[in-house]
Amino acid sequence: MERRKLFRIGIGIGMGAGTAVLPAWWAVRQVASGTDPDWHTDPAPLEQAFPLLGPLTEATWVSSRDEDRGLPSPDLVISGFARLAPGKLDELKAAHTFVSEEPAADFSSWFEKPLKGEGPDAPQWIRSHELDRGGDGFSTELWFDRRSDTVRFRALNPYGQGLASGSHPA
Structure with a gap:
């Protein structure tokens, strides 16, 4: 009985240590593989998702499907920032x-953590619910x-239901 208890404790300690090392291992692997930064910069998928905003001149965005770090989901979420072409905001307003x-x-x-602290300085946000x-x-x-x-x-699911299951450009 005592031997079985020691075995369980040893497995528990080993699993706990492995869980603590995993995030550190992932961070070291990211730095070593040169995957800096942790976001996308291609505006083309955003122009497809938001045609009224295009063309876009810059983009910084992330996807809920990046690196499969989350639980599997049929839903795609994209989040980030993009720069409008000069005069586009006036046209929209x-x-x-x-x-x-x-x-x-x-x-x-x-998945949005890389975006914290990014974006414009002292923004003056406006929104159109339309x-x-x-x-x-x-x-x-x-x-x-x-x-x-x-x-x-x-x-x-910015590309509609048909693309939510995996054929999105992100």
């Missing part, structure tokens, strides 16, 4: 109603910084 509104949360999902989309398993939230022509976005 002329066609839609905007209100001053801050994003509700600061990149709280596990430009947000929702329903049928997808939703989009957009905030625009008046001073830098930057859009902050978070979108669930």
Whole structure:
């Protein structure tokens, strides 16, 4: 009986130590493999997801499917920042109603962590609920910084239901 108890304790300690080493191992592997930074910079998938915003001049974004760090899910979420072409925000403001509104949360999902602290300095966020989309398993939230022509976005299944199962460009 005593021997069995010692064996269980040894397995528990070994598993606990392995769990603590795993995040450190993953971080070292990321640095060693040169995968810096932990976000995408290609604006093309965003232009496809948000055609009213394009063309975009810069992008910094992440996907819930990056590196499969989360639990498997049929849903795709993309989140980040993009820079609008000069004059695009003025064009959008002329066609839609905007209100001053801050994003509700600061990149709280596990995959959004690389975005914390990124984005424009001292943004003056505005939002048009007319430009947000929702329903049928997808939703989009957009905030625009008046001073830098930057859009902050978070979108669930931005390419529609048909692409949510794996054929997305992200």
